[in-house]
Amino acid sequence: MLCWPLRGRHATGSKGSSVLNVGIIGTGFWATATHAPVLDEHPEARLVGLWGRRPEAAERAARETGTRAFTDLAEMLAEVDAVVLTVPPTAQVDLAVRCAAAGKHLLLEKPLALDPDGARRVAEAVTSADVAALVFFTSRHRPEQAAWIQAASDRPWFTAHASWTASLFRPDQDRDPANWRHVFGALWDVGPHALSVSLGVLGEAGTVTAAAGPGDTVHLALRHTSGASSTATLSLTAPKGAEQSLFTAYGESGVLSMPTPLSTPREAAYSAISDLVGMVRTGERKHVADVAFGERVTLALHAAAESLRTGTAVSLR
Numbered sequence: 001m002l003c004w005p006l007r008g009r010h011a012t013g014s015k016g017s018s019v020l021n022v023g024i025i026g027t028g029f030w031a032t033a034t035h036a037p038v039l040d041e042h043p044e045a046r047l048v049g050l051w052g053r054r055p056e057a058a059e060r061a062a063r064e065t066g067t068r069a070f071t072d073l074a075e076m077l078a079e080v081d082a083v084v085l086t087v088p089p090t091a092q093v094d095l096a097v098r099c100a101a102a103g104k105h106l107l108l109e110k111p112l113a114l115d116p117d118g119a120r121r122v123a124e125a126v127t128s129a130d131v132a133a134l135v136f137f138t139s140r141h142r143p144e145q146a147a148w149i150q151a152a153s154d155r156p157w158f159t160a161h162a163s164w165t166a167s168l169f170r171p172d173q174d175r176d177p178a179n180w181r182h183v184f185g186a187l188w189d190v191g192p193h194a195l196s197v198s199l200g201v202l203g204e205a206g207t208v209t210a211a212a213g214p215g216d217t218v219h220l221a222l223r224h225t226s227g228a229s230s231t232a233t234l235s236l237t238a239p240k241g242a243e244q245s246l247f248t249a250y251g252e253s254g255v256l257s258m259p260t261p262l263s264t265p266r267e268a269a270y271s272a273i274s275d276l277v278g279m280v281r282t283g284e285r286k287h288v289a290d291v292a293f294g295e296r297v298t299l300a301l302h303a304a305a306e307s308l309r310t311g312t313a314v315s316l317r
Contacts, residue, residue, distance in 0.1 A: 019046045020105075020277055023076045025095055026086030027052035027061035030109070030265075035084045036065035038269040044277045051076045053091070077102045082132075082276060085109050088180040089188065093118040100125040105280055106133040107272055110192040111301060112294035114184065119298040123291045132279035134272055134287055135294035137196035141268040141275070144259050146288070149200040157251040160230040162198050164190035164245050165238040171215030173237075185216030186234040187304055194220075194232045195297050197247045197258065200288065202228045205300050207315050210307040220304055 022045050024031050031050060039047035049068035052058035062069035070076035077083070082105035085092055093113050099106060106126065112135055113119040126133045139145045168181070175182040181189050187210070199205060203226045211219045215237025222230045247258040275287060287293075303314040 019044050020082055020273075020280060021046055021048050021080045022082045022084060022273075023048050023070070023080040024050040024084045024086060025052070025073070025099075026050070026084075026109075027054070027057040028086060031084075031086040032061050032064045034265050034269050035086060035107075036061075036067065038266055038273060039084075040065075042270060042273050045082075045273050048080050049076055053087075073098075077104060081105060082107070082280070089114045089118075089184075090180050093121055096122045097125040100129045100131050100133070103129055103131060105131045105276060106291075107276055108133060108135045108291070108294065110135050110137050110196075110294070110297070111188055112291065112298050114188065114298075114302075116295075116299055116302055119295040123295050126291050130285070132276055132285060133291045134276055134279075134289050135291060135297075136269070136272055137192060137289050137294075137297075138265055138268040139193055139196050140200065140289035140293075141272040142263045143267065143271055144263060145197075146271070148259055149197060150288075152201045152249055152256060153203075155249075155251060155253050155256075157202055157226075157228050157249045159228060159251075160198060160202055160247065160249040162194035162230065162232040162247045164194045165217075165233065165235040166190065166243050167238050167240050168236040169215070171237040181236060185218070186236045187216075187218045187308075188301060189236060191218070191220075191232070191234050191301050191304070192297050193245065194234060194247070195300050196289070196293075198222065198230045198232060199224075199293075199296065199300070201247070201249055202226060202230055204296065205303075205316055207313045208300055208303040208307055209313040210304040212308060218304065218308065222300070 022039050024035055039045050047067050049070050051070040051073045055071055058069040083099045084107045089111050202224045205222045206225045207223045209221045217235035220232040249256045299316050303316050307314045
C-alpha cells in the first residue's frame with residue numbers, strides 16, 4: 001500500500017493505512033453506477049460521500065451506493081482529499097474552480113467546459129492551487145486504448161477517421177432545454193471522445209471545419225500541425241444498428257484501427273483513479289488526460305461550433 005502526504009484527513013481500515021478520501025459531486029448514472037462502485041473497490045481510495053445540487057437526489061443516490069449524502073458542499077470538501085465531478089458541463093466550471101481553490105484534487109467530466117474561457121478558468125484554478133487534475137476521457141483511461149494511442153502516436157500518419165455514433169435521440173425530436181445533450185448535441189457529447197483520440201494520435205489541430213448532417217450529426221475535418229489531416233463523424237441521432245466508436249489511421253506503415261471491443265467504463269474509471277492517486281503521491285501534474293489537454297479539446301470543439309455557425313474553417317491559433 002502506498003503512503004503519501006494528503007491535503008485532507010487520512011482514512012484507515014481494511015483498505016490500508018493511508019488512502020485517498022474522495023467525494024463525488026453529482027447524483028446521476030455516472031456517479032452511482034460507475035464512480036461509486038469503483039471507489040468502493042479501489043484499494044487506494046475511499047468514498048466518503050456525495051453531494052448534489054438537489055438534496056432529494058443526493059439522498060436517493062447515497063442510498064443506492066451505501067454512502068453518505070452531504071447537504072453542504074463545504075462540509076464534504078472539509079472531509080475529502082479529492083473530488084470526482086459527474087455534472088453537466090453547464091455546471092462543472094464553477095464547481096471545479098471552487099474545489100480546486102479548496103485544495104482538492106480533481107477527476108473532471110468531459111467536456112471540461114463549453115467555451116475557452118470556462119476551460120481556462122479551470123486550468124488556471126488547478127495550476128494556482130497546485131492540485132492533481134484529470135479529465136475523464138474514457139478513451140485515454142481504458143488500458144487497451146491508452147496503450148494503443150501511445151503506440152500509434154509514435155508513427156507518422158497521413159490521415160485518420162473517427163466515428164462516434166449513438167442512437168440516443170430521434171433526428172426529428174424536439175430538443176429538451178433541460179437536457180444539455182439535447183441542447184449541445186453530439187459535437188459536445190461524443191465529440192470529446194473522438195477528439196481525445198484524434199489529437200492523441202495525430203497531435204494538435206491547427207484548423208477545424210464542420211458541417212451539419214441529419215439530426216444532431218456533425219462532420220469534422222481537421223488539419224493537424226503535424227501536417228496530417230483527420231475527419232470525424234459524430235451523432236447521437238444515428239439509426240439503430242449504426243452505433244459505433246471507431247478510429248482508423250492511415251500512413252506509410254499501413255492501416256491501423258483502434259482495438260475493439262472496449263473495456264468497460266468502470267475499468268476506465270479505475271485506471272483514472274489509480275493515475276490520480278499516483279499524481280497525488282508523486283506530485284506529478286502532467287498526464288495525457290490532464291486539464292491542459294482538456295482545454296485543448298474544448299478549443300477544438302469551440303472552433304467546430306464556430307465553423308458550423310459561419311460555414312468557414314476556423315483556426316485554433
